[in-house]
Structure formats: structure tokens, C-alpha cells
Amino acid sequence: MILIVAEHADDRLKPISRELAVLGRELADDLGRTLTVAILARDPASLVEECRALGPDRIVTVAGDRLEPYDPDVWTAAVEALVSEDEPAFVLAGHTSTGYDFLPRVAARTGRPLVPACIEWQRHGERVVFTRPVFNAKMHMRVTPKGEGPCFVTAAPGAFPPREPDEAGSGPPQDGGEPRLDAFDVDLSGLPVRSKRIGRESAAAGALDLGSADIIVAGGRGIREKEHFGLIDDLAEALGGAVGASRPVVDSGWRPRDYQIGSSGQTVSPRLYVAVGISGAVQHLVGMQSSRCIVAINKDADAPIFKVAHYGIVDDLFSVVPEITRTVRALKGQSPPVGSAGSGRESD
Amino acid sequence: MSPGAAASGRDTLMKVIVCLRPVPDPASRLFVNEDRTWIKDAELSFVTNEADTHACEAALELCERVSASRSEAGEVVVLSIGRDRAARVLREGLAMGAARAIHLADDDFEGGDEYVRARMIARAVEKDGGADVLLTGVQSDDLGGGVTGVMAAELLGWAHASVVVGVNAVEAGLRARRELEGGLIETLELATPCVLTIQLGINQPRYATLRGIMAAKKKEMKTWSRGDLGMAAGDVGSEGALCQVTEVRVPERDHRVQMLSGSPAEAAARLVEKLRLEAKVI
Numbered sequence A: 001m002i003l004i005v006a007e008h009a010d011d012r013l014k015p016i017s018r019e020l021a022v023l024g025r026e027l028a029d030d031l032g033r034t035l036t037v038a039i040l041a042r043d044p045a046s047l048v049e050e051c052r053a054l055g056p057d058r059i060v061t062v063a064g065d066r067l068e069p070y071d072p073d074v075w076t077a078a079v080e081a082l083v084s085e086d087e088p089a090f091v092l093a094g095h096t097s098t099g100y101d102f103l104p105r106v107a108a109r110t111g112r113p114l115v116p117a118c119i120e121w122q123r124h125g126e127r128v129v130f131t132r133p134v135f136n137a138k139m140h141m142r143v144t145p146k147g148e149g150p151c152f153v154t155a156a157p158g159a160f161p162p163r164e165p166d167e168a169g170s171g172p173p174q175d176g177g178e179p180r181l182d183a184f185d186v187d188l189s190g191l192p193v194r195s196k197r198i199g200r201e202s203a204a205a206g207a208l209d210l211g212s213a214d215i216i217v218a219g220g221r222g223i224r225e226k227e228h229f230g231l232i233d234d235l236a237e238a239l240g241g242a243v244g245a246s247r248p249v250v251d252s253g254w255r256p257r258d259y260q261i262g263s264s265g266q267t268v269s270p271r272l273y274v275a276v277g278i279s280g281a282v283q284h285l286v287g288m289q290s291s292r293c294i295v296a297i298n299k300d301a302d303a304p305i306f307k308v309a310h311y312g313i314v315d316d317l318f319s320v321v322p323e324i325t326r327t328v329r330a331l332k333g334q335s336p337p338v339g340s341a342g343s344g345r346e347s348d
Numbered sequence B: 001m002s003p004g005a006a007a008s009g010r011d012t013l014m015k016v017i018v019c020l021r022p023v024p025d026p027a028s029r030l031f032v033n034e035d036r037t038w039i040k041d042a043e044l045s046f047v048t049n050e051a052d053t054h055a056c057e058a059a060l061e062l063c064e065r066v067s068a069s070r071s072e073a074g075e076v077v078v079l080s081i082g083r084d085r086a087a088r089v090l091r092e093g094l095a096m097g098a099a100r101a102i103h104l105a106d107d108d109f110e111g112g113d114e115y116v117r118a119r120m121i122a123r124a125v126e127k128d129g130g131a132d133v134l135l136t137g138v139q140s141d142d143l144g145g146g147v148t149g150v151m152a153a154e155l156l157g158w159a160h161a162s163v164v165v166g167v168n169a170v171e172a173g174l175r176a177r178r179e180l181e182g183g184l185i186e187t188l189e190l191a192t193p194c195v196l197t198i199q200l201g202i203n204q205p206r207y208a209t210l211r212g213i214m215a216a217k218k219k220e221m222k223t224w225s226r227g228d229l230g231m232a233a234g235d236v237g238s239e240g241a242l243c244q245v246t247e248v249r250v251p252e253r254d255h256r257v258q259m260l261s262g263s264p265a266e267a268a269a270r271l272v273e274k275l276r277l278e279a280k281v282i
């Protein structure tokens, strides 16, 4: 059996749950196993309908007041109990702030292998080989879990995209009929409370909504200094687009938090995304890889951003970006605005 | 006195252990090694993993704040696994202001995965008499799994919070701000002892001063071997790992990318033409 631990919020499945179903179904079919989706919630019944659409062979519900709000100790205990009861071959969760928070605890408690941030898998004879990005995605590492017994996997968000609803073969299995529905009883009420959520807020309470932008020019750590970020502003202005940033730009205070694109920032899919001096870490790609056209400008030809780009220029951004801005302006008959950073840089 | 200190009979108010991992300088060009199981790292220069420098700063700030408010001393201990590289990052931690260092060094420690390192960290923490807080970086710039700290918490039997962007001592233990997806932050109250994995950007790590560097030379650095940790040869290194590395490879580039060459002006002109006429996005 393959066991998926579904993620949900506000009585809805999170998108990662659909991605886990893709990976889970692939593994189940290839290994000739069944697919079970586990719902851990205060009131799992409200999520059963949505879980049916994931096409599992079985849905198992675990109900308990302590399961929400999420507490890693409680989720660890529940999943560990499920695993020792059902003995699944693989247990899948998202490489998300929930999945990578509790699944490592279950793996360590049972002394069984964990593959974090899995992006791909293959069969090698009897064994399954998983691929995970290492060295900030500059390299890929293939690993084989050792020994017998359950193996734990967190799937990188975006790595197993669900098929569009209109494509053939998606949706619940037509022939397999209804998935079996089981309730799993485990007493979680006696667990000590070691961590307690006392608040929740949005860090990027600013007004910048990049989700609806048609064109985004995003700058990364390759810009090196706050003063140089005007290069990005200029190109964005010439293209009539918005400005975005990778996390280090925001962490360094060059731009406010609401400019950040990626897993802990905004998710965007503009018509055109220009990534300047951004390496293409998994957490950044998650936020922009569905953009229609991606341009990457980076001096490192091996930078992982080129894996998702449509057009790439391998060169120093400080020479290339002003040229692009100039070309676009010439094309559109614009003249550079007075005091733009492009002219500012000539003086340093 | 904190619960952890009371349990261990320590007299410091707060003891924080920080894990520092040496990783190849992120600017390095990387090549796969002969047997395709890792990179060629003998010639590379190694630095402290970026998130770990934030963890070290967070530990120092936490102890400074506690000391200032309750006029009792806090102690920051830095911990690292590996040979000379680890000793070097430990000296950096000492120069930043940590009080002492624990160096886990043994030929048997080569290779290994997050589980192996979490076990070694947990053993070392126990051998050192426990702590109130154990800090790691959110993830390393080499394996990047982001799970070692959480595993160590489980093996120690401690609570944890991952991806922490703010931390303060409170009466009940710690108050930590944890980062979720999409810019959401949750605030947690945690009982000590606990493990926190520290996110990038939580603080600005201090630079070591010349005085700090000089002082670091006189600070204590314990070196513990596999035997000192009471671990069997099969528990450490690649033998102790729960996953076997089958292959390390350079990712294939998606064939769809068109690389535009030429001088900056030529490449720019080509790009703009492609965007207009081929992709039709501008």
C-alpha cells in the first residue's frame, strides 16, 4: 500500500494533496499496490468528497480535536499509529511547512528512510530510486532506501503536477468504483501539549499583488547591492511590467517583503517572467515556473533557472540588462526617464 | 532557572547549542566525483552553511537578551561534524561569540545522511549534559533536505519548531515565529528543551571582530570520536545512512531553453526580437 497524508486548510484540500495523488498513483500502479489517502482533521467528513476525486482505492479518516490547529507532535503520533497498523511501503507527504515538519519525526521514530524534497522516481528492478535536488538544485542525487519496511518521502511542490481536468485519464477511476472508507481510531487526547499556536498573521500585508501582473522582472542576489536594483526597475518600466524579487533581496532589505516570489512569498504566472541574477532554487521556482514565457539572465551556465527558462543569456547582468532596457525603449519609442537608475550606475 | 537547566543541574540560565555545517562555498563550480556518489570536494573552499550563521546569531542574541533581563549568564555552544573544515567553522562560531565548541571528528564519519547526523547530534547534546535549546539552520546548502534538526528533536524527545523567523524567551519557554507558505507566519509557544530550525533572513549575523578572533583561540574545543559518542561503526557514515546514494548527476537542461549568444547588445537584440515575434509576449 502507498499512503498519502493529505494537507488541508479551511475544509479544503491544499493543491499539494493533488500532487501527492499523482506521485502516489504512479507508484501504486507501477508496484501493483493500492493507494490510500489519510485525512487527519477535527472533522474529516467534510474532506472526504474532495479526496474521492483524487482517485484512491481507500480513504482513511483520523478524527481528533488535537489535529487542528496543526501540531507536529499530534500529527507524528497519528501517522506513526497508522503506519504501524497498515504497514505501507511508502508514506508520502508534501515538502511543505507541514510535511517536512512532522514526517522527519515519524521517520526518525521508526528508524526508517526519509527522502526529502523528492522530484522524480524510477524503478530499478525491485527497488525504487528517488531523485532529490542537492547543492541548491545544481546537482541531482538519486537515492535508494535501504532495508525492508515503510519508506517516507516528502514531494517537492510543483514536481508532480496534476493533469488538467479535461485530459483523459484524470479524475477518479471509472472502473474501480468507489474507494473504501475507513475510520481509524487513535487516542491523541493524552499527548502532552509542548507547542501551542497563539497567533497567525500575514507577513506581507503590503499592497503589492503580483498575481495579476502580465509581465514581471525579478531580481536576485546576483544584483549584489541595493543601489543596483534600479536596473530591474528600469527594465520593468520599459516593458510595462511589475518588479519582483527572490528571497535574499527581501532578507537584505533591498525590497519589501511583498516583492518576494516563491514558496514563502507570492505565486505568479505572468505572460513574461524575466529572472535576473536568480539561481533558480526550488523554493523560487515553485512561485513562478508556470509563467508562460521565462527569460533567465545569469552568468552561470549551470544555474538551475535555465532548466525552466525558454530563453537564456549567459553573461554579466550588469552589461546585458541595460542593453535589453535600451532595446525595448528604442522599440517602443520611449526615452529613459530622468534620474533613472540606469544613468545612476554610470557614476559608480 | 529554566526547566532544562534544573533537570541537568546546570547553573547557567540558558544553554543553547548551535549546529554549524561546513559546506562548499556557494560560488564554487561543482563537478561529480569518480564513482558518481558525491562531488569532487577536496579542492573546494568550505564556509559555514548560510542558515547556520543565522542560527548562531539567533543563539547569541537569545542568550544576550536573557542575560540582560535576568542578570544571569547564558551559554552558547557550537557543534560541528567533520574534520578540519568543521574545526574552521567552529572557530568562526567562537569568534562570533560562542563560549565553547564541540567537534565531532572521526574517519568513520565520512558520508552519511540526515538521519545519521541527527543521531550524532542528539548523542553529543546528551553527552554534553543536555541544553535548553538546540538550533540548526533551516537547511544546508549541500543536501538541502531541511530535516536534520527535526529528526534530532525526535531522537532527543524534545519539542521543535521548523522554519523559525523570530524567537524570544518567555516564562513558559520560548515564543517562536514560524514561516508557512505564501507569507503566512504563525506564532508558537514552545516548552523547553526544544529544537528550532532557523530560517534565512531572521537577523543580520555579526562579523567576528579582531578581538573575537583572538579570544576564540583561547576558548575550549572538545573533540569527540565515534567511540566517545558510544556509536557503532555501522551507525555512522555511509553505512549508517538509511538511503544509499545511487548516483549524483548534473541535471539535464530542459531542451526548450534557447540560449542567446553574442555581445550584450547582440544578445539583447536577439532576445527582444524573440519575445516579440516568436513568443509574442511583448
Ligand SMILES: Cc1cc2nc3c(=O)[nH]c(=O)nc-3n(C[C@H](O)[C@H](O)[C@H](O)COP(=O)(O)OP(=O)(O)OC[C@H]3O[C@@H](n4cnc5c(N)ncnc54)[C@H](O)[C@@H]3O)c2cc1C
Pocket (backbone or CB within 6 Å): A136, A219, A220, A221, A222, A223, A245, A246, A247, A248, A249, A260, A261, A262, A263, A264, A265, A266, A276, A277, A278, A279, A280, A281, A282, A283, A284, A287, A297, A298, A299, A300, A303, A315, A316, A317, A318, B138, B139, B146, B163
Ligand atoms: C523554507 C524556505 C522557503 C524559501 N522561500 C523562498 C521564496 O519564497 N522565494 C525565494 O526566492 N527563495 C526562497 N527560499 C530561498 C531559496 O532556497 C534560495 O536561497 C533563494 O531563492 C536564492 O535566491 P537567489 O537566486 O537570488 O540567490 P543565489 O542562489 O545566491 O543566486 C544568485 C545568482 O546570481 C548569479 N549572478 C551573480 N552575479 C551575477 C552577475 N553579475 N550577472 C549575472 N548573474 C549573476 C549567480 O550565478 C547565481 O545563480 C526559501 C528557502 C527556504 C528554506
